[in-house]
Amino acid sequence: MLEKDKKKEKDFNLSKPSEEQAKKILSEVGYGDKIAGVRMHAMAGNTKEPLGSLREVDNFLKAKAPGKLIKGQTSSVNYIDPNALSSWIKEVLGDSELAKKIEKNIDKEDDYRKQAKTIRKLIEKRIKQSRELISEN
Amino acid sequence: MKGHMGKILRLDLTNLNTKEINTSEYEEFVGGHGLGSAIFFDAVKDKTISAFHPDNVITMMTSPLCGTLAPATGRIELNGISPQPYPTEWYSRSNFGGRFSAMLKYAGYDGIVIEGKADKPTWINIVNEDVEFKDAESLWGLDAWETQEEIWTDVSGNSTSVDEREWYQTERGRDEGRTTQKPAVATIGAAGENKTRSGAIIHDAGNGAGNAAFGSVWGSKNLKAISVLGTKSVEVANPSALLKSREWAEDNYNNQESDPKPNWGSGVGAFGGVPGAEGFGNIAEEQVRPQGCVSCHRCTRKRTESGHGNESGCVDFLFYDVHDEQKHGGPTKETAKAGDLSQRYGINVYFLEEGINYLKHLHERGILGEGKEIEASLPWDELGNASFAKELIYKVSNKEGIGEDLAMGLPRAAKKWGRLEQDLNSGLLGLQYWGYPQHYDARTEVEWGYGSILGERDINEHDFNWVVYWQVSLAKLFGRNPPVKAEKLAKIIKDKTIPYNAVPNYSNEGIYSKNMAKLVAWHRHYTRFWKQSLQYCDWAYADFLNPYGPETRGITPEGETRFFNAVTGKDISFKEGMEIGRKIWNLDRSIWALQGRHRDQEEFAGYTYDVASWGPEISPHANYEVPYYMPVKEDGEWKYKNVASRSLDKEKFNEWKTKFYELEGWNTETGRPKRETLENLGLGKVADELEQKNKIE
Numbered sequence: 031m032l033e034k035d036k037k038k039e040k041d042f043n044l045s046k047p048s049e050e051q052a053k054k055i056l057s058e059v060g061y062g063d064k065i066a067g068v069r070m071h072a073m074a075g076n077t078k079e080p081l082g083s084l085r086e087v088d089n090f091l092k093a094k095a096p097g098k099l100i101k102g103q104t105s106s107v108n109y110i111d112p113n114a115l116s117s118w119i120k121e122v123l124g125d126s127e128l129a130k131k132i133e134k135n136i137d138k139e140d141d142y143r144k145q146a147k148t149i150r151k152l153i154e155k156r157i158k159q160s161r162e163l164i165s166e167n
Numbered sequence: 168m169k170g171h172m173g174k175i176l177r178l179d180l181t182n183l184n185t186k187e188i189n190t191s192e193y194e195e196f197v198g199g200h201g202l203g204s205a206i207f208f209d210a211v212k213d214k215t216i217s218a219f220h221p222d223n224v225i226t227m228m229t230s231p232l233c234g235t236l237a238p239a240t241g242r243i244e245l246n247g248i249s250p251q252p253y254p255t256e257w258y259s260r261s262n263f264g265g266r267f268s269a270m271l272k273y274a275g276y277d278g279i280v281i282e283g284k285a286d287k288p289t290w291i292n293i294v295n296e297d298v299e300f301k302d303a304e305s306l307w308g309l310d311a312w313e314t315q316e317e318i319w320t321d322v323s324g325n326s327t328s329v330d331e332r333e334w335y336q337t338e339r340g341r342d343e344g345r346t347t348q349k350p351a352v353a354t355i356g357a358a359g360e361n362k363t364r365s366g367a368i369i370h371d372a373g374n375g376a377g378n379a380a381f382g383s384v385w386g387s388k389n390l391k392a393i394s395v396l397g398t399k400s401v402e403v404a405n406p407s408a409l410l411k412s413r414e415w416a417e418d419n420y421n422n423q424e425s426d427p428k429p430n431w432g433s434g435v436g437a438f439g440g441v442p443g444a445e446g447f448g449n450i451a452e453e454q455v456r457p458q459g460c461v462s463c464h465r466c467t468r469k470r471t472e473s474g475h476g477n478e479s480g481c482v483d484f485l486f487y488d489v490h491d492e493q494k495h496g497g498p499t500k501e502t503a504k505a506g507d508l509s510q511r512y513g514i515n516v517y518f519l520e521e522g523i524n525y526l527k528h529l530h531e532r533g534i535l536g537e538g539k540e541i542e543a544s545l546p547w548d549e550l551g552n553a554s555f556a557k558e559l560i561y562k563v564s565n566k567e568g569i570g571e572d573l574a575m576g577l578p579r580a581a582k583k584w585g586r587l588e589q590d591l592n593s594g595l596l597g598l599q600y601w602g603y604p605q606h607y608d609a610r611t612e613v614e615w616g617y618g619s620i621l622g623e624r625d626i627n628e629h630d631f632n633w634v635v636y637w638q639v640s641l642a643k644l645f646g647r648n649p650p651v652k653a654e655k656l657a658k659i660i661k662d663k664t665i666p667y668n669a670v671p672n673y674s675n676e677g678i679y680s681k682n683m684a685k686l687v688a689w690h691r692h693y694t695r696f697w698k699q700s701l702q703y704c705d706w707a708y709a710d711f712l713n714p715y716g717p718e719t720r721g722i723t724p725e726g727e728t729r730f731f732n733a734v735t736g737k738d739i740s741f742k743e744g745m746e747i748g749r750k751i752w753n754l755d756r757s758i759w760a761l762q763g764r765h766r767d768q769e770e771f772a773g774y775t776y777d778v779a780s781w782g783p784e785i786s787p788h789a790n791y792e793v794p795y796y797m798p799v800k801e802d803g804e805w806k807y808k809n810v811a812s813r814s815l816d817k818e819k820f821n822e823w824k825t826k827f828y829e830l831e832g833w834n835t836e837t838g839r840p841k842r843e844t845l846e847n848l849g850l851g852k853v854a855d856e857l858e859q860k861n862k863i864e
Contacts (some may be wrong), residue, residue, distance in 0.1 A: 060785050061531040061785070061786070062533055062785075063788070064242070064785055064786050064788070064789065065788045066785055066786075066789035066790075066791075068576035068653055068793045069485075069488075069489050070640075070793065071485055072633070072637050073480075073481040073482070073485075073607045074481060074482050074485040074520070074606070074608050074628070075605070075608070076608070076793060077489065077520065078524075078785070078789070079489050079493070079524075080527075080531065080785050080786075081791070087492055088496075089492055089493055089496045090489075090492065090493065090499055091490075092492075092496060092500060093488075093492035093496075093497050105637075105641070106485075106487075107641070107644065108492075109644070109793055109794070111522070112795075112840050113790070113791070114768075114788060114789075114790075114791040117788065118788040121788070122788065138363070139646075140643060140646040141644075141645050141647075142644045142646075143645055145440060160735035
């Protein structure tokens with residue numbers, strides 16, 4: 031593996047959470063703790079969607095995958111402010127490590143599509159880790 | 168005027184008879200909305216009647232361009248008193264595309280005026296000059312697609328022979344009506360039949376007039392459907408000029424195979440774009456073929472491999488895609504199936520979009536549900552599947568359970584629940600203008616909001632929207648440069664907004680300026696004539712910036728004028744067209760004045776003034792700025808700036824209204840047109856009626 035790839039891989043490394051942390055990471059939070067996703071659409075305008083779990087955040091970002099984003103009048107973007115998201119992950123889900131990794135990685139990009147891709151990669155990794163941990167126990 | 172068929176069909180549902188109006192009597196209003204408003208003004212003596220009063224009149228008007236080769240002119244305009252707005256049922260408008268408009272012209276009519284109320288369910292069969300009132304008892308209760316299939320069979324002669332049914336009107340001669348064309352049918356579903364405030368008029372698979380809820384007015388009149396079959400042709404003044412103009416437009420403003428792909432995305436310009444290139448619009452990718460309204464060069468609609476979502480577009484899907492995505496981890500066919508349900512029941516999808524969001528908030532807050540403050544039984548576990556949409560649509564359309572309240576429309580339902588004021592103030596209920604769901608935000612893209620509140624509904628006109636907001640914000644979001652610099656955009660818009668030559672300055676000062684009054688006035692006058700009266704489609708016009716145009720300039724204003732003059736034989740300038748638009752806008756304004764409109768009523772929902780544009784409040788983690796970049800001129804320099812955190816200043820907005828009224832020649836105390844203004848526009852008799860009703864100072 032090249033040195034730059036190793037470094038890149040390191041940026042996405044997440045230590046294994048505890049069982050208690052994993053449960054919290056996979057939990058669905060109450061209405062007053064939700065984060066918003068904003069569906070931006072060229073014809074329809076913006077609508078705000080309450081999102082209460084990492085899975086919902088992942089689904090929301092996955093739905094408008096990079097590469098499909100610019101399509102004229104039918105184009106749409108599912109947007110979550112990356113900084114608001116990292117704060118939410120830290121303060122509501124209590125996952126400081128994931129929040130820090132997101133912050134660090136999105137700072138390198140000024141293209142939201144790349145930011146969203148990075149965020150999804152980290153979130154999906156964390157969800158997978160947590161699910162495996164819960165199923166093991 | 169060439170392009171006109173010469174007569175307008177008047178349907179008296181009360182007495183089941185017809186009359187005709189010579190189109191020439193109203194020629195100064197040209198077509199579409201202008202014709203509709205002028206005829207409505209004369210036909211409805213008491214403008215204060217309710218939408219469901221039998222004396223309410225619904226007009227359906229084509230334009231001289233419909234049914235010709237003028238590109239993207241295949242729509243038909245509807246006017247009448249609408250049951251949708253809140254608190255007043257304003258005189259309003261809607262329109263739909265497809266084949267109906269052209270077919271009506273081919274049958275020999277420039278429009279239809281629907282009056283009175285039938286004493287039992289009725290449908291209308293128009294085959295060229297033959298007009299028949301038909302019993303619709305057997306159609307009442309059928310959905311919009313079933314109804315059309317039944318009517319197609321009926322008009323074909325009820326033959327069960329496939330061979331015979333390939334032809335319609337087989338008893339007629341070749342030049343008297345026999346045709347292979349299917350009748351164009353406009354119909355209502357259960358939402359209209361049951362007089363909800365969200366009933367749409369549906370045509371073919373996916374064309375609908377949703378906003379304004381005229382489908383419910385049809386329901387109140389016991390009118391189930393109108394079928395039209397025509398075999399005539401439209402006489403064009405200068406066919407050669409029309410063909411050359413279309414070629415000129417294709418060559419200069421539309422995508423050519425040899426054109427490089429613009430780096431700001433295909434189809435982002437209004438007029439230019441590859442037919443069908445936009446796929447299914449992020450909804451479950453599948454094989455599609457382009458499908459368009461008559462005369463359209465863009466073919467923005469689709470026929471799908473699966474058959475789900477045929478001809479639907481935009482909010483037909485977008486009321487549900489986000490829920491589908493959340494349920495299934497990505498878009499599936501459930502979204503298209505939900506869209507199909509909205510077409511079949513004939514229900515306004517804007518109502519569904521805001522309605523589902525609002526109900527979901529109330530449900531998650533523990534306010535709405537079984538045994539809750541607002542009693543409602545809805546299958547929330549199924550949200551994202553078409554089954555949830557079906558349950559909700561069924562209940563609203565048939566006024567069952569929670570649907571009984573929702574059938575009144577969202578503002579009236581929220582009022583009944585004692586939540587209207589608080590939810591409008593917080594923004595939880597996003598009804599920004601006249602009880603219509605916020606589409607584009609009055610706090611940021613003010614021309615949309617200002618136009619809506621000065622009018623009677625969500626304007627749903629994207630003329631400026633593409634170029635001042637969407638293209639710019641998308642570019643910023645993706646780390647790209649916008650298509651053109653802000654200064655160039657301002658210059659292009661200034662050049663093209665004849666005769667007011669307004670610049671798009673959306674700075675905190677600019678949105679309250681006289682310049683913004685000019686821009687909004689241009690927009691109101693432009694759309695009233697060029698779009699809503701001539702039926703130039705919102706998906707193609709106005710075209711300010713165009714990736715294929717010379718120096719990225721769009722086809723507006725040259726295109727609109729060239730096609731019109733070629734068809735009609737007139738020689739009007741764009742400015743003269745704008746003046747007709749101003750006349751129609753003032754006529755509408757007078758009708759609203761007669762309905763009781765006063766400047767004090769022209770206020771947005773409370774959240775517009777009190778909450779920044781990121782609202783509504785969900786949690787402390789939900790408030791952040793969504794990129795909303797707009798052109799601004801600050802300290803003498805043009806730039807694009809994110810204005811997302813802005814709310815409107817109520818006092819300044821009211822000062823701006825005064826500037827706008829002055830510009831329009833309206834009384835600044837009341838917001839009503841002055842006699843002098845109306846007389847100068849040739850609307851003296853309108854001024855007389857306002858004076859008789861003490862609505863003019």
